[in-house]
Amino acid sequence: MAQIGQVLVDVPTMQTNDPYSYAIPAELEQQVQLGMRVTVPFGRGHRVVSGVVVGLSDGTNFDGQLKPIASVLDLAPVLNEELRQLADWLADQTYAFRITCIQTMLPNLLKAQTAREIKPTTELSPAEMAQYFPDGAPREFDTSKLDDKTMAGLLRLQRAGKVEVTYQVTSKATAKTVTGILPAQSIDELKAHQDAVVKRAPKQAKLLAYLQTLSPTTPVAQSRVSHDTGVSAAVITAAEAKGWLVKQPIEVYRDPFQRPVTPTAPLTLNTAQQTAVTAITQAIDEQQSQNFLVEGVTGSGKTEVYLQSIAVALDQGRTALMLVPEIALTPQMVNRVKARFGHRVAVLHSGLSKGEQYDEWRRIDRGEATVVVGARSAVFAPVKNLGIIIMDEEHESSYKQDENPRYHARDVALWRGRYHHCPVVLGSATPSLETRARASKGLYTRLLLAKRVNDHPLPTVHVVDMREALKQQGESDFSEPLLTAIQARLDRHEQVVLMLNRRGYSSFVMCRDCGFVLKCPNCDISLTLHMDTHTMKCHYCGHEEAIPHVCPNCHSRKIRYYGTGTQKVEQALQQLVPTARILRMDVDSTRRKGAHEKILRQFGQHEADILLGTQMIAKGLDFPDVTLVGVLNADTALGLPDFRASERTFQLLTQVSGRAGRADKPGEVYIQTFNPDHYAIELAKDQDYERFFVTEMHMRHQGNYPPYYFAVQVTASHEDEATAAKAMYQIVAAVKKGLSANAIVLGPTPKAIARVKRKYYYQVVIKYKHEPQLKSVLEQIRQAAQIPARHGLSVTIDPEPMNFM
Ligand SMILES: Nc1ncnc2c1ncn2[C@@H]1O[C@H](COP(=O)(O)OP(=O)(O)OP(=O)(O)O)[C@@H](O)[C@H]1O
Ligand SMILES: [Zn+2]
Ligand SMILES: [Zn+2]
Numbered sequence: 001m002a003q004i005g006q007v008l009v010d011v012p013t014m015q016t017n018d019p020y021s022y023a024i025p026a027e028l029e030q031q032v033q034l035g036m037r038v039t040v041p042f043g044r045g046h047r048v049v050s051g052v053v054v055g056l057s058d059g060t061n062f063d064g065q066l067k068p069i070a071s072v073l074d075l076a077p078v079l080n081e082e083l084r085q086l087a088d089w090l091a092d093q094t095y096a097f098r099i100t101c102i103q104t105m106l107p108n109l110l111k112a113q114t115a116r117e118i119k120p121t122t123e124l125s126p127a128e129m130a131q132y133f134p135d136g137a138p139r140e141f142d143t144s145k146l147d148d149k150t151m152a153g154l155l156r157l158q159r160a161g162k163v164e165v166t167y168q169v170t171s172k173a174t175a176k177t178v179t180g181i182l183p184a185q186s187i188d189e190l191k192a193h194q195d196a197v198v199k200r201a202p203k204q205a206k207l208l209a210y211l212q213t214l215s216p217t218t219p220v221a222q223s224r225v226s227h228d229t230g231v232s233a234a235v236i237t238a239a240e241a242k243g244w245l246v247k248q249p250i251e252v253y254r255d256p257f258q259r260p261v262t263p264t265a266p267l268t269l270n271t272a273q274q275t276a277v278t279a280i281t282q283a284i285d286e287q288q289s290q291n292f293l294v295e296g297v298t299g300s301g302k303t304e305v306y307l308q309s310i311a312v313a314l315d316q317g318r319t320a321l322m323l324v325p326e327i328a329l330t331p332q333m334v335n336r337v338k339a340r341f342g343h344r345v346a347v348l349h350s351g352l353s354k355g356e357q358y359d360e361w362r363r364i365d366r367g368e369a370t371v372v373v374g375a376r377s378a379v380f381a382p383v384k385n386l387g388i389i390i391m392d393e394e395h396e397s398s399y400k401q402d403e404n405p406r407y408h409a410r411d412v413a414l415w416r417g418r419y420h421h422c423p424v425v426l427g428s429a430t431p432s433l434e435t436r437a438r439a440s441k442g443l444y445t446r447l448l449l450a451k452r453v454n455d456h457p458l459p460t461v462h463v464v465d466m467r468e469a470l471k472q473q474g475e476s477d478f479s480e481p482l483l484t485a486i487q488a489r490l491d492r493h494e495q496v497v498l499m500l501n502r503r504g505y506s507s508f509v510m511c512r513d514c515g516f517v518l519k520c521p522n523c524d525i526s527l528t529l530h531m532d533t534h535t536m537k538c539h540y541c542g543h544e545e546a547i548p549h550v551c552p553n554c555h556s557r558k559i560r561y562y563g564t565g566t567q568k569v570e571q572a573l574q575q576l577v578p579t580a581r582i583l584r585m586d587v588d589s590t591r592r593k594g595a596h597e598k599i600l601r602q603f604g605q606h607e608a609d610i611l612l613g614t615q616m617i618a619k620g621l622d623f624p625d626v627t628l629v630g631v632l633n634a635d636t637a638l639g640l641p642d643f644r645a646s647e648r649t650f651q652l653l654t655q656v657s658g659r660a661g662r663a664d665k666p667g668e669v670y671i672q673t674f675n676p677d678h679y680a681i682e683l684a685k686d687q688d689y690e691r692f693f694v695t696e697m698h699m700r701h702q703g704n705y706p707p708y709y710f711a712v713q714v715t716a717s718h719e720d721e722a723t724a725a726k727a728m729y730q731i732v733a734a735v736k737k738g739l740s741a742n743a744i745v746l747g748p749t750p751k752a753i754a755r756v757k758r759k760y761y762y763q764v765v766i767k768y769k770h771e772p773q774l775k776s777v778l779e780q781i782r783q784a785a786q787i788p789a790r791h792g793l794s795v796t797i798d799p800e801p802m803n804f805m
Contacts, residue, residue: 004023006022008051052099106380219248291444322374364383406797430692499656596616631669657671711800714731714796743766748764
């Protein structure tokens with residue numbers, strides 16, 4: 001046996017981080033490479049499972065019996081050396097399995113067993129075309145059906161960039177090639193044919209003349225040929241039959257943002273921006289893995305700093321990765337990057353179809369796109385030769401994945417920065433406490449943009465005490481001061497952004513006679529009323545049922561709606577200001593593809609006076625005529641059982657306030673709250689991040705919370721409550737044995753929302769500073785959890801959890 005491949009197999013019920021050894025049969029020896037996906041027989045039944053080759057070794061002296069690799073799924077590796085190392089590190093950091101990490105890194109299309117197709121690129125010569133693609137069409141790529149010689153030949157062509165393997169998606173919306181035309185004979189031969197037919201078949205002659213002008217290697221779209229010559233498809237097909245030309249598919253990429261973007265030139269930087277760009281440039285020049293925190297107030301021009309830093313990296317022939325939170329991945333931000341870097345930009349986010357995602361991934365992998373913009377998972381984009389990594393709104397909790405592997409994109413970005421010896425730039429108006437604390441310790445270089453561009457002032461913020469408002473004007477979502485301010489904007493033809501911290505029509509239904517609240521039968525939480533579908537929905541499991549008209553408990557008809565949702569607020573507002581044109585932006589109104597973009601475009605073009613939305617309007621929007629921001633309910637997040645409640649509230653209020661007065665007209669903000677004295681609200685009023693940081697650090701110190709302590713959360717869940725609780729107590733006992741007296745164990749407790757999707761959840765949170773044993777104890781818990789997993793018990797380990805609910 002010449003070679004042995006180490007394969008990480010994908011068997012969900014029997015995960016392990018150790019690869020299995022497989023023999024590489026002679027016929028696959030030329031093909032198998034590190035980082036390729038393969039299929040292998042597994043277990044007693046020898047069923048075929050997929051896996052990834054993570055090691056190759058010489059098997060000459062191996063005399064045992066090994067099962068052979070069954071087939072190779074890729075022609076080129078899907079994981080390069082960097083990403084393989086990253087997967088190992090990620091598995092270690094997040095207590096996830098290596099194969100799970102690898103799957104997270106690959107585009108969706110590569111995760112499933114999709115049909116594969118091999119097809120020519122424009123580099124393929126007509127002779128090779130004729131040999132390997134006799135019918136001119138892409139062919140199925142199935143190693144078990146191709147003979148060795150063909151396989152070897154294709155492999156050679158692939159290395160030369162002459163063919164490639166693509167993955168067929170089943171949906172019809174993926175047509176991504178157009179028919180192209182290549183001349184199949186020499187100019188002299190074509191000329192001879194032309195002379196021969198010129199009298200009797202002028203159309204054919206015309207086509208033959210045209211073919212003589214074409215390159216023999218670069219196909220021209222058939223539609224183009226028809227347009228230029230005026231000949232029909234039938235004439236072209238006849239010419240193909242005569243051997244004068246060949247048809248070859250031309251790949252066209254799907255562009256997820258079709259709208260043309262007007263190019264922009266770099267702006268002249270102000271002093272603070274220039275200082276920041278200079279510092280970052282130096283790190284790029286010196287190929288240092290130095291990390292920066294760009295702490296810049298809202299509207300201070302952070303984006304311009306990012307763009308000019310990216311330009312520096314590109315000038316040096318390196319690439320750039322820019323991460324933005326999903327929610328901020330608005331067309332506005334994408335357009336700003338595209339306007340500067342044009343077709344060099346690839347965009348990755350969850351709104352793309354699998355095919356679009358894969359197209360972008362391939363453009364990156366081939367080096368065609370050198371600037372990658374994307375949400376969390378884009379941190380795994382296969383960009384080579386990185387010169388800079390940027391993470392905008394670095395405080396956003398959506399950068400943490402809340403399923404396996406539970407990674408934080410910031411940690412991955414920092415790892416890649418070290419790997420590529422390039423700077424990582426974390427930017428925010430309201431940095432996470434962790435990041436700001438690290439900057440204090442000197443781990444990140446802090447670059448401060450303390451003022452808005454052009455010395456525009458920050459908006460004036462008013463806090464409205466809703467307890468008083470309620471006494472004076474009764475129940476309403478709009479206080480008098482806010483309404484007056486809205487009316488003033490309408491009179492002056494300026495624009496208003498209103499934020500409501502919720503979705504749906506009203507949060508729950510309650511009986512006024514007996515207090516009965518309609519809850520989800522699967523989860524222990526109230527159902528939400530949705531007026532668009534006229535149903536009650538559970539936001540956790542998706543359960544849906546009819547709206548009750550009588551109380552299911554006491555049969556009273558006095559069952560009514562409580563709470564506030566965007567649709568209800570929209571209706572109330574429309575009654576209060578009948579002339580206002582209102583756009584609503586929430587999960588429901590943005591469900592359709594492109595809806596988000598459309599609403600923002602309408603607002604930008606002044607087709608509406610008021611943009612009313614949920615948290616999704618808080619970030620990144622840059623509209624010059626918005627001079628008023630209103631926050632209808634500032635408190636919703638304050639009461640949550642989460643030590644980050646204040647931080648989140650402060651961040652959200654500061655970010656949304658920052659939408660007001662960004663250009664020449666001054667901005668004003670009204671924050672309605674039932675807790676006007678809370679420090680998060682008071683400091684958001686002053687937009688004083690530094691004081692908030694100091695205050696909140698003090699609170700964290702007192703409560704022994706991050707960033708003073710590390711935290712890890714372990715959760716056990718089962719349909720049977722006792723089973724979940726028992727498992728959790730056993731886990732806690734095991735953990736405690738391995739911990740020193742300095743560690744703090746919170747729990748076990750039922751989760752704040754104890755029952756979700758028919759399962760009960762118990763959790764423990766361990767806070768610690770230095771516990772060398774903890775890692776191996778948690779490893780053991782993870783291993784042990786594999787067996788009960790088959791009986792419905794699941795155990796998750798979440799390092800530095802973001803969500804305590
Ligand atoms: N040097 C400059 N000269 C003139 N205008 C600038 C300059 N830098 C940025 N701007 C403009 O200032 C506005 C605000 O900048 P930008 O959106 O980058 O701020 P930001 O710091 O990212 O804000 P936020 O955190 O609120 O999103 C934009 O319209 C931008 O075009
Ligand atoms: Zn539910
Ligand atoms: Zn009742």
